[in-house]
Amino acid sequence: MKIGIIGYGLRAGYVFAQMKELFPETELAAITDPRQQELAQTVGEETRFYDTPEQMLNREKLDGIIIGTRCNLHTDLAIRMLPAGIPIFLEKPVATTIEDLMRLKHAYENSRTEVVVSFPLRNTPLIKRVKEEISLGKIGKVEHVQAINNVYYGGVYFHNWYRDEALTGGLFLQKATHDFDYINYITGEKARWITAMKSKQVFKGTKEAGLECPDCNEYNTCPESSLIQPYGTKCCFAEDTGNEDSGSALIEYESGMHAVYTQNFFARKAAGRRGARLLGFKGTLEFDWYTSEIVIYPHHEDKEPERIAVTLAAEDGHSGGDSALIRNFVDVIRGEDKSRTPLEEGLFSALMCLKATASANTRTFQPISYE
Numbered sequence: 001m002k003i004g005i006i007g008y009g010l011r012a013g014y015v016f017a018q019m020k021e022l023f024p025e026t027e028l029a030a031i032t033d034p035r036q037q038e039l040a041q042t043v044g045e046e047t048r049f050y051d052t053p054e055q056m057l058n059r060e061k062l063d064g065i066i067i068g069t070r071c072n073l074h075t076d077l078a079i080r081m082l083p084a085g086i087p088i089f090l091e092k093p094v095a096t097t098i099e100d101l102m103r104l105k106h107a108y109e110n111s112r113t114e115v116v117v118s119f120p121l122r123n124t125p126l127i128k129r130v131k132e133e134i135s136l137g138k139i140g141k142v143e144h145v146q147a148i149n150n151v152y153y154g155g156v157y158f159h160n161w162y163r164d165e166a167l168t169g170g171l172f173l174q175k176a177t178h179d180f181d182y183i184n185y186i187t188g189e190k191a192r193w194i195t196a197m198k199s200k201q202v203f204k205g206t207k208e209a210g211l212e213c214p215d216c217n218e219y220n221t222c223p224e225s226s227l228i229q230p231y232g233t234k235c236c237f238a239e240d241t242g243n244e245d246s247g248s249a250l251i252e253y254e255s256g257m258h259a260v261y262t263q264n265f266f267a268r269k270a271a272g273r274r275g276a277r278l279l280g281f282k283g284t285l286e287f288d289w290y291t292s293e294i295v296i297y298p299h300h301e302d303k304e305p306e307r308i309a310v311t312l313a314a315e316d317g318h319s320g321g322d323s324a325l326i327r328n329f330v331d332v333i334r335g336e337d338k339s340r341t342p343l344e345e346g347l348f349s350a351l352m353c354l355k356a357t358a359s360a361n362t363r364t365f366q367p368i369s370y371e
C-alpha cells in the first residue's frame with residue numbers, strides 16, 4: 001500500500017505511524033511538503049520528495065493520499081487531488097470559508113473519489129456503544145442534546161500557529177466540527193438552524209505582539225507560560241492573540257429537536273470534559289470521553305442508573321477513534337468498504353461551524369443550507 005502525504009506535520013506523521021503499526025505493509029512512498037530537507041532526516045531513504053502534489057501524482061503509483069497540512073490549505077489541495085480518483089484521507093476542517101466549502105462541494109460532486117474525513121469521535125467505541133444503547137430504546141427518541149467540550153489543553157489555540165484565525169477559521173471549525181458531527185451521527189437528524197455566541201474574556205491583553213514566553217518577565221510565574229503549558233511559546237496575553245476563548249451554539253434539527261453545545265478553552269486539569277447528555281421521554285443518557293463511561297437514567301422506573309464502562313485497546317489514540325478511521329481508510333483503499341466519514345458529512349459539519357461563526361459575528365439566526 002503506497003501512501004503519498006501532502007503536509008507531513010504532527011498530525012499526518014501520527015496518522016501514518018499508526019497506519020504502519022496496524023498495517024505493516026504500508027509504505028510511505030512520497031511526501032509533498034516545503035520542509036523537505038528537515039523531513040528527509042526523519043523518514044527512510046525509500047521516501048521520495050516532491051515540490052507539488054501534481055508532480056507526486058504524475059511520478060508515483062499511489063494507493064492512498066493523506067492531506068495533513070494546516071487548515072486553510074485543505075480545500076485547495078483536496079480539489080487538486082480529487083480528479084485522480086485515489087482514496088483521500090482529509091484532515092478537518094475540510095474548509096475554512098464558505099467560498100472554499102462551495103468550491104470543494106462542487107469538485108467532489110464531479111468526482112467519484114472516496115474521501116475519509118478525519119473525524120475520530122464518531123468512530124470511538126464510546127459513541128458506537130451510545131448509539132447501540134439508544135437503538136435499544138432505553139431513553140426513547142433523542143429529543144434534546146446538551147453537549148459540552150471543556151478543552152483542558154486549550155493552550156494549543158493561543159500559544160502556537162492555531163492562534164492565527166486566518167489559518168484556522170476560528171474555534172468552532174477546530175473543535176465543534178467534531179462535536180457537531182457526532183451529534184449528527186447519533187441522532188441521525190439534519191440540522192436546520194443555528195445561532196451562536198463567542199467571547200474572549202481571558203486570552204487577551206496588552207503584552208506586545210509577537211512576545212515569546214521565555215522573553216517575558218513573567219515567564220517563571222505565569223500559570224499559562226510555556227514552562228507549564230507545553231503547547232508553544234507565543235504569549236497568550238499579547239495584543240496579537242487570536243481566537244475566542246469560549247463559544248456556544250443552539251442548533252435546531254428537522255424534527256424540531258434542539259441541541260445546545262458549548263466549548264471552553266481555559267478550563268484546566270480535571271475540569272476537562274467532552275461529552276453530552278441525551279434526553280428522551282423515557283430516560284437520559286450521558287457520556288464523557290475522559291471517564292469513558294456511559295450512564296443511563298430511567299425517567300419512570302424505580303431503579304438505579306445503569307453504568308457502562310467502555311474499555312479501549314492499548315493501540316487506541318483519540319479514545320479509539322483514530323485506529324477505526326485508519327482501518328476504514330485501508331478498507332476503502334482495498335475496495336472492501338465505503339468511507340464511514342464521507343466528505344458529505346465533513347462538508348455539512350464545516351457548514352454548521354461556518355454558520356455558527358457567522359451567527360456570532362452578526363447576532364443572527366442562520367439557516368444551515370448551502371444556498
Ligand SMILES: NC(=O)c1ccc[n+]([C@@H]2O[C@H](COP(=O)([O-])OP(=O)(O)OC[C@H]3O[C@@H](n4cnc5c(N)ncnc54)[C@H](O)[C@@H]3O)[C@@H](O)[C@H]2O)c1
Pocket residue numbers: 006007008009010011012032033034035068069070071072073091092093118119120318
Ligand atoms: N482530526 C483530528 O483529530 C486532528 C488532530 C490534530 C490536528 N488536526 C488537523 O491537522 C492539521 C495539521 O495540524 P498539525 O498540527 O499536524 O500541523 P503542522 O504544522 O505540524 O503540519 C503541517 C505540515 O504542512 C506542511 N505544509 C505547509 N504548507 C504546505 C503546502 N503548501 N503543501 C504541502 N505541505 C505544506 C508543513 O511544512 C507541515 O509539515 C490541522 O488542520 C489540524 O486541524 C486534526
